[in-house]
Amino acid sequence: MVAGSFRDQRRAIAAATLLLCGHQVGEALVPVLVGVVIDRAVGTGDVGALVLWLAVLAVDFAFLSTCYRFGARYAWLADVRTDQRLRHLVADRVLDPTGGADNGRLPGELTAVAVADAKRVGVSLFALPMGLAAVAALVVAAISLLRTSVPLGLLVLLGTPPLLYLVHLLGRPLERRSAPEQERAARASGVAADLVAGIRVLKGIGAEPAAVSRYATTSQDALAATLRATGAQAQYSGAVLIANGLFLALVALVGGRLAADGAISIGGLVAAVGLAQFLLGPLQVFGRVSARFAQARASATRIAELLSAPAAVHGGGGELPDGPGRLTVRGLHCGPLHGVDLDVAPGELLGVRSRDPAAATTLLACLGRQVEPASGSIELDGVDLAAAELGAARARVLVATHDARLFAGTVRENVAAGGQRVEQAMRAARADQVSDVLPDGDATQVAEHGSALSGGQRQRIALARALAADAIVLVLHDPTTAVDAVTEAEIAAGLRRMRDGRTTIVVTSSPALLGAADRVVELA
Numbered sequence: 001m002v003a004g005s006f007r008d009q010r011r012a013i014a015a016a017t018l019l020l021c022g023h024q025v026g027e028a029l030v031p032v033l034v035g036v037v038i039d040r041a042v043g044t045g046d047v048g049a050l051v052l053w054l055a056v057l058a059v060d061f062a063f064l065s066t067c068y069r070f071g072a073r074y075a076w077l078a079d080v081r082t083d084q085r086l087r088h089l090v091a092d093r094v095l096d097p098t099g100g101a102d103n104g105r106l107p108g109e110l111t112a113v114a115v116a117d118a119k120r121v122g123v124s125l126f127a128l129p130m131g132l133a134a135v136a137a138l139v140v141a142a143i144s145l146l147r148t149s150v151p152l153g154l155l156v157l158l159g160t161p162p163l164l165y166l167v168h169l170l171g172r173p174l175e176r177r178s179a180p181e182q183e184r185a186a187r188a189s190g191v192a193a194d195l196v197a198g199i200r201v202l203k204g205i206g207a208e209p210a211a212v213s214r215y216a217t218t219s220q221d222a223l224a225a226t227l228r229a230t231g232a233q234a235q236y237s238g239a240v241l242i243a244n245g246l247f248l249a250l251v252a253l254v255g256g257r258l259a260a261d262g263a264i265s266i267g268g269l270v271a272a273v274g275l276a277q278f279l280l281g282p283l284q285v286f287g288r289v290s291a292r293f294a295q296a297r298a299s300a301t302r303i304a305e306l307l308s309a310p311a312a313v314h315g316g317g318g319e320l321p322d323g324p325g326r327l328t329v330r331g332l333h334c335g336p337l338h339g340v341d342l343d344v345a346p347g348e349l350l351g352v353r354s355r356d357p358a359a360a361t362t363l364l365a366c367l368g369r370q371v372e373p374a375s376g377s378i379e380l381d382g383v384d385l386a387a388a389e390l391g392a393a394r395a396r397v398l399v400a401t402h403d404a405r406l407f408a409g410t411v412r413e414n415v416a417a418g419g420q421r422v423e424q425a426m427r428a429a430r431a432d433q434v435s436d437v438l439p440d441g442d443a444t445q446v447a448e449h450g451s452a453l454s455g456g457q458r459q460r461i462a463l464a465r466a467l468a469a470d471a472i473v474l475v476l477h478d479p480t481t482a483v484d485a486v487t488e489a490e491i492a493a494g495l496r497r498m499r500d501g502r503t504t505i506v507v508t509s510s511p512a513l514l515g516a517a518d519r520v521v522e523l524a
Helices: 002-008 010-042 047-095 107-148 150-197 199-205 208-260 266-307 357-367 390-396 411-416 422-428 431-437 455-468 485-498 511-516
Strands: 327-334 337-344 349-354 375-380 397-400 473-477 503-507 519-523
Touching (some): 002 047, 010 047, 010 107, 150 266, 337 357, 357 397, 357 473, 390 397, 397 455, 411 422, 422 431
Parallel strands (some): 349 519
16 A cells, blocks of 8 residues: 555655755755864865855755755655545545445544545655655765764764664554554544434433443543553654664764874864764654654555455446336345345335334345345346446435435535425425425525434435435335324325335335335335
């Protein structure tokens, strides 16, 4: 995953690396040039040399600042483009008609993967040029030290590889703890989103204490994982700082000893001490880059697991005829369903009653091509839905669940998202009663998920949207559980009237809806 992101942004990364290397080279030359100024101008009293080398120093500052400005820009572009690409990949996989990506994952978890994990991988692309530039800084510093003193240069060249390996070893605990931290934080986010979405239901059934307890437990787990990961980060940062400090102290000590023995000049000593201080920056960069890659690997693993999640269903390439809408179910086996047979005539309004809620839900999932049955077939006008393209199958056999979500927009926009028959659909579902009591009628803005509406109002708008689609076969699941008996009877009559001549299946236990059906079958 990370390697693929590098390939996609290799030009931006190459440009960023080149420019940031230029910046680090310029930074490394600053103490060297200061040493030259001391030896060739200040020490000799040569004003012309002083002006010359100060001008060279100014050019170096202009060069390194320009390189950093544009190098950081290219690195940032690689970061945000990769972040955007990964978000699109995650969104495409979640929205893929074949499904499967959301199995076992709450909406908040999917959001965490698309936002937090994608960002961590993106940041690693910003960190890579920084790390390579730090290597260039070490090389330039080592060469400069070799020209000043062979022992100092060898000390840097031979001491840096073991130090880098030590930094890598120190980063392993951080990587191990990053994955569970991100997983548990995502789980807590998912539980919170789930609870917020169902807060009205929880209040209605008095389940708030249980919900709070569930979230508190999940949140505590996430907090514990975060504290462990933060502790590992603190230990890692402290250990890296100590290792870098000891190494730089050794370089400064050796340089000072050489100056005391007259092996190097005063300017050389200033340059050596300045280079030793400068090296603290690149060495700290190695620590930060290692931490970023440790987190990026954990996040990339989570993204890869989501993207590689097996599909829930597989569509075919066959076409569905524009037939009258005869739906035939033969020997359907799936979960709690064992050998279900249904034969729904064109234009029939069929009521389906089930004692087992799981059986009803599974039947809806099979009809809506959300899961693959273990065996059996579902045919529309003689064509197996499994052999048809998924989008076409779901458009012809439209399944409207009882928990259908509304989106942000007006009431009318929500209904019109289903199709063109807005007025008829609103009357049939009695959603016109909802718009009558709202401040701006059907132009009233509906908050996301319809959170500002009552359960019955949301149900009627969602039902109107399903009716407006005018599908060849419409399957409804408990569309009136949150409305009163009088309104339910009106909806049953409106449903019968609007779906006249269209095949309709209502999976419900409502006497009013079952009474409006042509016939009722019991789902065993």
